[in-house]
Amino acid sequence: MDRIEKLIARAEIEECLYRYARGIDRRDWPAVRAGFHDDAVDQHGEFTGNADAFIDWVSRRHANVPFSMHFLGKSLVEFRSDRVAAVETYFIAFQRREGGGASGIEHQVFGRYVDRFEKRTDDIWKVARRQVVYDSTGSQPSTSHLRKLVGVLGRRDRSDPVYANLE
Numbered sequence: 001m002d003r004i005e006k007l008i009a010r011a012e013i014e015e016c017l018y019r020y021a022r023g024i025d026r027r028d029w030p031a032v033r034a035g036f037h038d039d040a041v042d043q044h045g046e047f048t049g050n051a052d053a054f055i056d057w058v059s060r061r062h063a064n065v066p067f068s069m070h071f072l073g074k075s076l077v078e079f080r081s082d083r084v085a086a087v088e089t090y091f092i093a094f095q096r097r098e099g100g101g102a103s104g105i106e107h108q109v110f111g112r113y114v115d116r117f118e119k120r121t122d123d124i125w126k127v128a129r130r131q132v133v134y135d136s137t138g139s140q141p142s143t144s145h146l147r148k149l150v151g152v153l154g155r156r157d158r159s160d161p162v163y164a165n166l167e
Contacts, residue, residue, distance in 0.1 A: 001082040009085070010077045012125045013117050017089055020127075021070040026163075027062055027156050029055045035129045037118065043131040051127075066104070067096040068156065077117075085125070085158035087115040096142050110136040 001009070002025030016035045036042070036051035047057045062068060073090030080086060093109040116129040152161055 001079060003083070007080070007118070009125060009147060010075075012085055013077055013085060014075055015070055016088075016117070016125055016127070017075060017113070020144070021072055021091075022162070024058065024062070025068045025070055025156070026158065026160050027059065028158060029059055032058075033115075034126075037120065040127050041129050042127075045132060045134070062156070065095055065097055067154075067157065069094045083119045085117045087113070087117050089113045089115070105139055106142045108138045109134060 010022055019031050020035045022028065024036075033055055036054075038051070040051045040156075042051065042054040043051065044054060044058070047054060049057070066094050071092045071094075073092070075087055075089040078086045090112050091110075095107045095109075096104045097107060098104050112133045112135065114131045114133055115124050118128040119125045123158075154160055
């Protein structure tokens with residue numbers, strides 16, 4: 001793999017990660033699914049299973065989550081071959097959940113996606129194995145007052161403004 005091929009592969013892997021984050025935050029489950037190989041395994045907190053079971057699990061967990069935002073930090077992509085990469089991506093996830101008063105509870109998760117990406121016969125880099133590593137978490141009562149804001153509010157579905165640009 002030459003330097004240009006590595007740059008292209010790195011960009012494709014990072015785009016897969018970005019689409020995953022958008023998919024989770026917008027509850028766009030087909031977008032999340034597209035980033036995993038059919039036989040991929042995800043170890044995600046108390047969940048371990050394949051991509052379809054993960055989406056089943058996470059979609060239920062997020063059904064009543066009015067706000068979710070994943071910030072992806074640096075990704076260290078280490079190519080093991082021209083078709084396999086070890087990828088460590090730092091993330092911060094913010095979520096608001098029901099409970100703890102009128103505005104709910106704010107949760108923050110600081111962690112890393114420790115992934116094995118593979119480029120298989122379809123020539124698309126996807127997650128073959130993921131282990132979510134939690135480095136720290138925190139929770140506090142929410143002081144959010146989104147309805148007082150003037151402007152466009154983010155949505156947790158395909159009515160979010162980002163999708164209008166994709167049509």
